[in-house]
Amino acid sequence: MPGYTVIPGRGARRDFVEGLASALGADIVEPIAKEFPDGETYVRVEGEVNGTPVVVQGLYPEQNNRLVELLLLVEAVHAYTGRDPVVVLPYLAYARQDKRFLPGEPISVHVVLKALEASGGGHLVVVDAHKPEALSVYTPGYTNVLPAEAFAEKIRGIAEGREAVVVAPDKGALGRAEALAKLLGARHDYLVKKRDRVTGEVKYMPRHVEVKGALVILVDDIVSTGGTMAKAAEILYSQGAGSVIAACSHGLFIGNALEKMKRAGIREVYAANTVPLPEDVEVVDVSKLVARALTERLKRG
Numbered sequence: 001m002p003g004y005t006v007i008p009g010r011g012a013r014r015d016f017v018e019g020l021a022s023a024l025g026a027d028i029v030e031p032i033a034k035e036f037p038d039g040e041t042y043v044r045v046e047g048e049v050n051g052t053p054v055v056v057q058g059l060y061p062e063q064n065n066r067l068v069e070l071l072l073l074v075e076a077v078h079a080y081t082g083r084d085p086v087v088v089l090p091y092l093a094y095a096r097q098d099k100r101f102l103p104g105e106p107i108s109v110h111v112v113l114k115a116l117e118a119s120g121g122g123h124l125v126v127v128d129a130h131k132p133e134a135l136s137v138y139t140p141g142y143t144n145v146l147p148a149e150a151f152a153e154k155i156r157g158i159a160e161g162r163e164a165v166v167v168a169p170d171k172g173a174l175g176r177a178e179a180l181a182k183l184l185g186a187r188h189d190y191l192v193k194k195r196d197r198v199t200g201e202v203k204y205m206p207r208h209v210e211v212k213g214a215l216v217i218l219v220d221d222i223v224s225t226g227g228t229m230a231k232a233a234e235i236l237y238s239q240g241a242g243s244v245i246a247a248c249s250h251g252l253f254i255g256n257a258l259e260k261m262k263r264a265g266i267r268e269v270y271a272a273n274t275v276p277l278p279e280d281v282e283v284v285d286v287s288k289l290v291a292r293a294l295t296e297r298l299k300r301g
């Protein structure tokens with residue numbers, strides 16, 4: 001009898017679900033899910049759910065629909081099994097609205113987490129949350145899985161034998177750059193970015209980073225419009241970088257983001273398999289890291 005049963009929502013990437021189930025030694029039980037003619041979502045769990053139920057859902061694209069499906073699925077699994085399912089969210093949508101930047105705004109990520117808890121969600125596992133401390137409102141507890149190991153494995157080959165610098169495109173990503181640099185035996189540094197909260201426009205403050213002739217690996221949690229990565233690459237080339245590549249945990253690549261990044265001279269783009277990805281992005285599998293973090297955390301109780 002398996003220790004876990006993986007129950008995926010329709011938003012979850014297939015390779016992630018299969019990788020996770022295989023690493024956990026778990027069966028996959030597919031729920032029934034559909035939309036009613038009026039657009040409302042329907043789910044039903046059927047079949048044998050042995051051991052700890054693990055609900056996996058992808059929350060991008062169609063964040064709002066996938067979120068409702070997640071809540072319904074968690075409630076259904078909770079009632080069907082009599083247990084609080086572990087919830088695996090490779091990409092936590094709404095994570096960037098983690099405070100009231102302007103008066104009158106909601107703290108969206110708290111609303112999402114509280115709804116998940118009210119639906120019967122158990123321990124929550126996410127990949128590279130924008131700011132992990134925002135998850136502390138979720139009382140069943142959470143694990144934030146850092147993907148640096150998986151990125152290091154994939155990038156090591158091109159960094160070997162070269163002067164490499166891992167750069168965070170803003171201070172918020174400094175910890176990510178530091179972790180990857182440590183695993184690659186490289187230096188790390190950061191740029192200073194300011195975002196206009198009303199227009200969303202990104203500006204960089206002057207800061208010298210020692211990158212002359214080096215391979216620069218830009219690392220961030222999310223690529224959305226690609227503006228951050230593109231501007232950071234331009235600055236690094238203007239400071240003498242030899243070549244720039246980019247790695248991100250959640251590659252949303254809205255509109256012409258990838259093209260913008262390529263135009264700025266970013267040679268290769270690596271992204272974790274937390275959301276659907278365009279074809280010319282190098283996919284980094286993080287499902288095994290998630291399985292390991294989940295089992296270690298549940299063993300500790």
Ligand code: R5P
Pocket residue numbers: 170172173202220221222223224225226227228229
């Ligand atoms: C923001 O703080 C995030 O870490 C990313 O830097 C940001 O979401 C990237 O957005 P964009 O690709 O639109 O510049």
